[in-house]
Amino acid sequence: MTISTVIFDIGNVLIEWQPERHYDAVIGEDRRKEMFAAVDLHGINDAVDRGAPFRATIEKASRDNPAFGPEIKMWYFDWINMASPKIDHSVALLRALRAKGIRVVALTNFGIESFEFAETQYPFLTEFDKTYVSGRMGCVKPHSLIYEMLEAGEQGDPKQFLFTDDRVENIDTAARRGWQTHLFSSPQGWAERLVAEQLLTLQEAGLTAQPKAN
Template structure:
């Protein structure tokens, strides 16, 4: 089946997103566990991904939990250290696809301000043909609406879209709409998939630095 566009998730596909790992390194695992058991920081981040102001949302949460205020504020001040490092193999696949003239899109749960900051640190985020950022769209994966919005904007048949994401619930929703999907578990498997689809060759990947 012909693929007309390839769609990348960003977090844990192109950029590692491991806030717990950063907190463990800075405040220790015990303190991090205590905080995460008390404060739903991922729910806080979901609000940012839906379009809430990045700094204000984190500050409001920090004010609500004074016993963890300094640590919660790290979600803002240390955010780029949590969203790191880039995953070079995935970046190479992105660039190899674009070099072959294959449209490449991003579909990501990401806040408005945090995405703008990430662009300054990861220039490859500017290289997509289209970028679907949840904070700008007002809805997040895995809700059906965000996939509908992508289809309406790109005017490509769902069966001609190949989407990779590290979260199964996002892929399940995409597949239910007819998208072709790939569960990302590392660049090697993703590279093998795009080669098997006839989108790239091993030579193409090598030329892109894979």
């Protein structure tokens, strides 16, 4: 079926999101493991992704867990170092699709303030035809409501959506709604899918054609 809209996740698709890696580099793996075992930092971040105020939420978590207070505050103050670097090939694919006039939108679990800040650091985040940001919408993937809200906003046939995300549960919800999906594991694989769907040529997708066997 013809693809009308390509939908990108952002974290680990366009920008690497690796908080553990940053903490390991700054405070050491042992201290990081101790903190993550004691404090559900990803769960706290989920609240931010649902629209809770970023700094106030992290500062409360710091006060509630004084044994790790300074380290928890790093989730706010060092956030951009956790959400980096950009994945250059994926960014190139986004731009190649838009250059061909293909509608490209984002569907992302992201806090309101952190997304606004990320746009200043990664200008390509402003290049989508539309961004569906969980913090603004008050719900997160993989809950069906956020997919319903995107469908209402796009007003297209969901069967003509092609969605890539790095999390199986997010892909599964989309697939149950009839979206075409791609589980993102590398920009190379995503590029190959876009070529297979005849949305991009090999050259446009940054791929090299394989020589034909004799």
